[in-house]
Amino acid sequence: MKRSSVLVGAVLVSASLAACSSSGSAADGTGSGDDATPIRMAVASDPGVLNPITNATADGQQLALLAYESLVRLPAGAAAEGLLATDWEVTPTSATFTLSPDATCSSGEPLTASDVKATFEYAADPATGSPFLDVYVPSEGMTVTADDAGGVVTFAFATPLSFPLETVGQLPIVCADGLADPAALDTTTAGTGPYVLDTADSGLSYTYTLREDYAEAPTADMPTTLQVEVVADDATAANMLTTGDLELALIGGTDRDRLSGQDLTSVDVSAGPGRIFFNQAPGRATNDLAVREAIAQAIDRDAVGSVSTGGRGEAMTSLMSNSSSVCVGEDNAASIPAHDPDAAEAALSGAGITLKLLYNSAGGSGITAGVELIQEELAAVGVTVELTPSASYTDVIFSGGDWDLVWAPISAELPSIWAGILSGDFPPDGGNWTYNANTAYQAAVAEAQQLSGEDSCGAWSTAEAALFSNVDVLPLWEDTETFFGSGVELGVNSNGQLLPTTLRVG
Structure with a gap:
C-alpha cells in the first residue's frame, strides 16, 4: 500500500x-x-x-x-x-x-x-x-x-x-x-x-x-x-x-x-516503476553522455530491480507501465546500455566523480535497498555516491535543486505525457527538470504528435529509444502490489x- x-x-x-x-x-x-x-x-x-x-x-x-x-x-x-x-x-x-x-x-x-x-x-x-x-x-x-x-x-x-x-x-x-x-x-x-x-x-x-x-x-x-x-x-x-x-x-x-x-479476491497491479533520471544541467558530471553511459553500465538492473521489489517485480523495457492501455507491448530493451562493469570502470576510474543520488525517504525499504546497491556498484567502478533521501524530493527536482541522479517512481499513462516532462524550458521557468535537450527525442515526438492513437505508437517507440540510447533515463524494474477483497x-x-x-x- x-x-x-x-x-x-x-x-x-x-x-x-x-x-x-x-x-x-x-x-x-x-x-x-x-x-x-x-x-x-x-x-x-x-x-x-x-x-x-x-x-x-x-x-x-x-x-x-x-x-x-x-x-x-x-x-x-x-x-x-x-x-x-x-x-x-x-x-x-x-x-x-x-x-x-x-x-x-x-x-x-x-x-x-x-x-x-x-x-x-x-x-x-x-x-x-x-x-x-x-x-x-x-x-x-x-x-x-x-x-x-x-x-x-x-x-x-x-x-x-x-x-x-x-x-x-x-x-x-x-x-x-x-x-x-x-x-x-x-x-x-x-x-x-x-x-x-x-x-x-x-x-x-x-x-x-x-x-x-x-x-x-x-x-x-x-x-x-x-x-x-x-x-x-x-x-x-x-x-x-x-x-x-x-x-x-x-x-x-x-x-x-x-x-x-x-x-x-485479488488483482495484481503495477506500482512503483523504478527509474533513474540524470541531471543534465551544465556543470554536472551527468551532463556528459560518456559519464551517463558508464553509470548505466555499472548498474546491474536485474540485481537492483530484484532487491527493490523483493523479487516480485518485472524488468522494464519501456517508459510505459505494464498495465498501460495504449502502445501495449513496446520493447526498447535493445537501446538500454548493457551491464558492463569493466567498461564502466575503464571510463570512470580515476575521474574523481562524486554524485548525489536523490530518492524518496518515504518510499519504503525496497527503494532504500535499491539505492544502497547502486551506491555499492558505482563505488566499485570509482564513483562516490552520496545518498540524499528526502520526503520532498519532488520539490528538489522541480525547483532545479542539488542532485545528480534521482530514483523517481513517476507514473504516466500516455507516452505523450513524457514529452511534457522531458521537454520544454528548464527550472525555474519550466518543468524540464532533467535539463533534457535530446534533439533526436524531440524530432520523434514532433512526428508522433501528428499521428493519432495506435498509429502514433511507432514514432513514440522511436522517441523512447532515443531517450534510452542517450541515457536520459535508465529503466529498472516495475514493482507490483495486490488489491485484496x-x-x-x-x-x-x-x-x-x-x-x-x-x-x-x-
Missing part, C-alpha cells in the same frame, strides 16, 4: 480536512448491496483536500473515483470505454464527445455539455493550480465548445495530440454546483459518480454512500456504504483483512505472503486504482 509513485508527474501537499457532509441524494441504508453493513476500504494516507482537479496524489484520486467520473475510463490493459460519454470521434486536432443522457449530478441535475466545458476552464485557469494542466488539459491552443441541446462537447487543439481521447477524456468532471463554489470542493463532493461523501474524520476515515439516482451503470450488489479508512502500513492492513476489520486493501511487499490461501469482487483501471462500479458484494 506504499503508493509513493507520482501520478502524472505531480504531487500536492495534503491539507487538513475537517469533518463534513456532502449534498446530494444517497441510498437509504439498504441500497443495492446485501445489507447496510459498510464495506471498509484502506488507503495509505490521508488525501487531505478532496478537490479532484487539484489533488493528483494516488489516494486523492482514488477517493475522487468514488464521486467523480470522466468522459471515458481506461481499464487496466484495455482500450478506453465510455463513461460520461457514449460516443466520440477524435483526430490529432479535435475530439467530439456525445454525453450519456443518464449522466446526472449528485445534486439531481442532469450533467450538461456546459458543465464539462466549465470544468476544463476551471482546470486550465492558472489560479486553480491544477497538476493536470498539460497532462489532461492542454495549457495552450485548446478551445472547448458546448452544445447543451445536443449533449455534445467539442475540443479543438492548435497543437496536435497523439492521444486526444485518453488525454481530455480522463479529467474528472465537476458539476455546476461544485464549480459555483470551488473552495467547497476541498471538503465536499459534487460529481456524477456513484457515491457521495457523507462524513469525514480527518486523518482517520471518510464515509461514502451509494446514490439511489445513479443510472450510468448497474448498481445491483454494489456496496451501499464505503468507509474509507487511513491505514498507514501494509502489515496493519494485512492484519485487518485477516481479522475481518477491512474488506478492501492494497498490499505490497512480503505482507502479501500471509494472505495467500485466504478466501480473498474480502467478500467483494473488484476491478482496476490503468493506474491500478479501484473502479467503484466494479465492486460487488457477495
Whole structure:
C-alpha cells in the first residue's frame, strides 16, 4: 500500500480536512448491496483536500473515483470505454464527445455539455493550480465548445495530440454546483459518480454512500456504504483483512505472503516503476553522455530491480507501465546500455566523480535497498555516491535543486505525457527538470504528435529509444502490489486504482 509513485508527474501537499457532509441524494441504508453493513476500504494516507482537479496524489484520486467520473475510463490493459460519454470521434486536432443522457449530478441535475466545458476552464485557469494542466488539459491552443441541446462537447487543439481521447477524456468532471463554489470542493463532493461523501474524520476515515439516482451503470450488489479508512502500513492492513476489520486493501511487499490461501479476491497491479533520471544541467558530471553511459553500465538492473521489489517485480523495457492501455507491448530493451562493469570502470576510474543520488525517504525499504546497491556498484567502478533521501524530493527536482541522479517512481499513462516532462524550458521557468535537450527525442515526438492513437505508437517507440540510447533515463524494474477483497469482487483501471462500479458484494 506504499503508493509513493507520482501520478502524472505531480504531487500536492495534503491539507487538513475537517469533518463534513456532502449534498446530494444517497441510498437509504439498504441500497443495492446485501445489507447496510459498510464495506471498509484502506488507503495509505490521508488525501487531505478532496478537490479532484487539484489533488493528483494516488489516494486523492482514488477517493475522487468514488464521486467523480470522466468522459471515458481506461481499464487496466484495455482500450478506453465510455463513461460520461457514449460516443466520440477524435483526430490529432479535435475530439467530439456525445454525453450519456443518464449522466446526472449528485445534486439531481442532469450533467450538461456546459458543465464539462466549465470544468476544463476551471482546470486550465492558472489560479486553480491544477497538476493536470498539460497532462489532461492542454495549457495552450485548446478551445472547448458546448452544445447543451445536443449533449455534445467539442475540443479543438492548435497543437496536435497523439492521444486526444485518453488525454481530455480522463479529467474528472465537476458539476455546476461544485464549480459555483470551488473552495467547497476541498471538503465536499459534487460529481456524477456513484457515491457521495457523507462524513469525514480527518486523518482517520471518510464515509461514502451509494446514490439511489445513479443510472450510468448497474448498481445491483454494489456496496451501499464505503468507509474509507487511513491505514498507514501494509502489515496493519494485512492484519485487518485477516481479522475481518477491512474488506478492501492494497498490499505490497512480503505482507502479501500471509494472505495467500485466504478466501480473498485479488488483482495484481503495477506500482512503483523504478527509474533513474540524470541531471543534465551544465556543470554536472551527468551532463556528459560518456559519464551517463558508464553509470548505466555499472548498474546491474536485474540485481537492483530484484532487491527493490523483493523479487516480485518485472524488468522494464519501456517508459510505459505494464498495465498501460495504449502502445501495449513496446520493447526498447535493445537501446538500454548493457551491464558492463569493466567498461564502466575503464571510463570512470580515476575521474574523481562524486554524485548525489536523490530518492524518496518515504518510499519504503525496497527503494532504500535499491539505492544502497547502486551506491555499492558505482563505488566499485570509482564513483562516490552520496545518498540524499528526502520526503520532498519532488520539490528538489522541480525547483532545479542539488542532485545528480534521482530514483523517481513517476507514473504516466500516455507516452505523450513524457514529452511534457522531458521537454520544454528548464527550472525555474519550466518543468524540464532533467535539463533534457535530446534533439533526436524531440524530432520523434514532433512526428508522433501528428499521428493519432495506435498509429502514433511507432514514432513514440522511436522517441523512447532515443531517450534510452542517450541515457536520459535508465529503466529498472516495475514493482507490483495486490488489491485484496474480502467478500467483494473488484476491478482496476490503468493506474491500478479501484473502479467503484466494479465492486460487488457477495
